[in-house]
Amino acid sequence: MERLGQLARGAYERLLELELSGTPSHVAVIQDGNRRYARQQGDDASEGHRAGAETTEQVLEWCRETGIDELTLYTFSTENFDRPEEENEALFDLLCEKLREFADADRVHDSEVRIRAIGETGKLPERVREAIDYAERRTAGYDNLQLNIALAYGGRAELLSAARDVTSEVDRGALGAGDIDVETIEDRLYEGPSRDVDLIVRTGGDERTSNFLPWHANGNEAAVYFCTPYWPEFRKVDFLRAIRTYEHREESWRKTRARRALALVRALGGTEVNDARRVLRRFKDALPSAEREAIESETDAEFERTAD
Known part of the structure; x- marks a missing residue:
């Protein structure tokens, strides 16, 4: 049973390592x-x-x-x-x-x-x-x-x-x-x-x-x-879980920054909107695909209005 537990922990460690992206x-x-x-x-x-x-x-x-x-x-x-x-x-x-x-x-x-x-x-x-x-x-x-x-x-x-x-x-x-x-x-x-x-x-x-x-x-x-x-x-599995917690926190932080910037782009004008757009461009990849597509559609529509 001890040997089986070691094998299971080793497999779980490898799974966690594969899941980590940073x-x-x-x-x-x-x-x-x-x-x-x-x-x-x-x-x-x-x-x-x-x-x-x-x-x-x-x-x-x-x-x-x-x-x-x-x-x-x-x-x-x-x-x-x-x-x-x-x-x-x-x-x-x-x-x-x-x-x-x-x-x-x-x-x-x-x-x-x-x-x-x-x-x-x-x-x-x-x-x-x-x-x-x-x-x-x-x-x-x-x-x-x-x-x-x-x-x-x-x-x-x-x-x-x-x-x-x-x-x-x-x-x-x-x-x-x-x-x-x-x-x-x-x-x-x-x-x-x-x-x-x-x-x-x-x-x-x-x-x-x-x-x-x-x-x-x-x-x-x-x-x-x-x-x-x-x-x-x-154990190493605890260490890897800790890193996964960091990754989830980082992902959540990036999404929050992108959504705040999107709200500012939609609400503000003047110089403030340019700052918000820069933040949005930097973090929009953290958003789900549906939100990214909506942003791109809004950007295209705004470009057409500006061109007219």
């Missing part, structure tokens, strides 16, 4: 459930974190296979400092081990993976900071796949720090209040993610994003996939 550029993962998995197995928390680290290696390989450009992992939040000291110390030891192991792994260098840490890393123990520095230096020249590891990370703290920096510069006269724009804030965020997040994945059953990359999620534009398996149980 992949997100940047996936962010909230790796939840390591401790609950350990309790379920009758182990201590450190064994759950170690099992989770194995899943992380697999996900990195799946990203490479599907052509994802950037992966950000929520590994240790600022709130995690409140956990029992012995648990955190064991996790810090594991982080040191895995960072150095990743930095030396042939598969990382063959795939040209760049490793970066984001967060208030100065709050971490010295041995962890040294391991981060080692991994970043060893992979600094790569740009095929970027792996961001969020350590001592908190989204609110990141935005608050950026706001304080901007306020301080305005007070000093180094920056005008009217000059503050998106780039002004982005330049003061943690160095790390190089693009907006397209898809957020959370394992473990909770349906919340827990203060993770609020700026890079670009408001509510990022697709979100919640699933029940604990992080050590996360």
Whole structure:
């Protein structure tokens, strides 16, 4: 029965892979459930974190296979400092081990993976900071796949720090209040993610994003996939389902943009209608064929009226 289940999962994975027509550029993962998995197995928390680290290696390989450009992992939040000291110390030891192991792994260098840490890393123990520095230096020249590891990370703290920096510069006269724009804030965020997040994945059953990359999620534009398996149980089929969720969200977004533009074309005049037409031309292929045919008929009729 176990062998039959494996064959069925493998067939389903291949079916999902065939159905996918595109992949997100940047996936962010909230790796939840390591401790609950350990309790379920009758182990201590450190064994759950170690099992989770194995899943992380697999996900990195799946990203490479599907052509994802950037992966950000929520590994240790600022709130995690409140956990029992012995648990955190064991996790810090594991982080040191895995960072150095990743930095030396042939598969990382063959795939040209760049490793970066984001967060208030100065709050971490010295041995962890040294391991981060080692991994970043060893992979600094790569740009095929970027792996961001969020350590001592908190989204609110990141935005608050950026706001304080901007306020301080305005007070000093180094920056005008009217000059503050998106780039002004982005330049003061943690160095790390190089693009907006397209898809957020959370394992473990909770349906919340827990203060993770609020700026890079670009408001509510990022697709979100919640699933029940604990992080050590996360399988490739779950990963592919997450990407399918992103595709459906992207398809829905394109349809919405096209329909809004069509409504504007029908309702507006002057310069506004030209902007709406540009949007409509860009996204009309996302509409069902009947709607596309109606648009083309309207366009032909308008052209004839203009010619007369």
